[in-house]
Amino acid sequence: METAKNHFFTDISVMLGRSMRHIFRSMDTIITVCITPIAMMLLFVYVLGGAIQTGTDNYVNYLLPGILLMAIASGIAYTAYRLFMDKQRGIFERFHTMPISRSALLWGHVLTSLVSNAISVIVIILVALVMGFRSSAEILPWLAVAGILALFTLALTWVAAISGLSAKTIEGASAFSYPLIFLPFISSAFVPTESMPSVVRAFAENQPVTSIVNAIRALLADQPVGNDIWIALAWCIGILLVAYFFAMRVYKKSGVKKDAQNPTESDEINREALITKILK
Numbered sequence: 001m002e003t004a005k006n007h008f009f010t011d012i013s014v015m016l017g018r019s020m021r022h023i024f025r026s027m028d029t030i031i032t033v034c035i036t037p038i039a040m041m042l043l044f045v046y047v048l049g050g051a052i053q054t055g056t057d058n059y060v061n062y063l064l065p066g067i068l069l070m071a072i073a074s075g076i077a078y079t080a081y082r083l084f085m086d087k088q089r090g091i092f093e094r095f096h097t098m099p100i101s102r103s104a105l106l107w108g109h110v111l112t113s114l115v116s117n118a119i120s121v122i123v124i125i126l127v128a129l130v131m132g133f134r135s136s137a138e139i140l141p142w143l144a145v146a147g148i149l150a151l152f153t154l155a156l157t158w159v160a161a162i163s164g165l166s167a168k169t170i171e172g173a174s175a176f177s178y179p180l181i182f183l184p185f186i187s188s189a190f191v192p193t194e195s196m197p198s199v200v201r202a203f204a205e206n207q208p209v210t211s212i213v214n215a216i217r218a219l220l221a222d223q224p225v226g227n228d229i230w231i232a233l234a235w236c237i238g239i240l241l242v243a244y245f246f247a248m249r250v251y252k253k254s255g256v257k258k259d260a261q262n263p264t265e266s267d268e269i270n271r272e273a274l275i276t277k278i279l280k
Contacts, residue, residue: 015108066189083164158243
């Protein structure tokens with residue numbers, strides 16, 4: 001007889017479906033995440049863009065990578081919020097007593113963040129196309145951009161998991177995202193770092209957003225990426241590994257102390273009914 005752990009991927013898909021149903025029932029989450037970055041893009045392109053010297057005639061092309069990172073940083077705040085609410089409502093304890101893999105609930109939230117942020121990114125790119133964004137890149141650079149954005153999303157989502165699982169209030173669960181949202185302002189996302197004062201420039205050139213933005217911008221323009229892509233990947237993977245380690249430690253301390261007991265034959269027979277119930 002299989003144990004609950006043998007159903008790990010099935011359980012994750014169930015929890016992903018549960019979280020995505022919540023999002024689609026309340027589309028204001030995705031709309032809210034998109035509004036601020038799109039408003040910033042409109043402001044910088046049509047109001048401030050003419051006064052900013054970036055060495056390019058198409059400021060939308062220059063601006064878009066930073067806007068995408070801002071949208072992701074804003075979106076992962078909702079992951080922290082959803083985790084906090086599940087913890088407060090006792091959802092962890094409830095699911096941990098069922099024949100369900102212990103980490104499936106957490107991974108469901110993580111994958112939901114990846115999917116919902118991907119939707120937001122697509123919406124923003126479509127708006128940018130209307131505003132004049134154009135890319136000469138072929139399919140492989142676009143896939144590389146998608147990979148970097150996915151890795152960046154996963155890294156920040158695990159950071160959000162730490163906040164959502166350890167926060168004492170709703171405000172505390174999402175407050176961590178505010179510095180992340182404004183970090184692109186002190187980077188090469190909006191203006192070249194060469195125009196900044198020396199101290200600010202030193203910080204901007206050695207923080208993760210600059211290398212990620214530069215790598216994405218070069219890929220979309222079909223230009224040589226240089227070392228930026230490796231620095232960007234190193235930042236994303238480093239943050240991801242550290243955040244994952246601490247998030248799992250916090251998660252193991254939350255809810256029940258032990259996994260659910262191995263399911264009985266009756267549990268296995270009723271597993272399909274249990275999954276149906278969770279998805280409602």
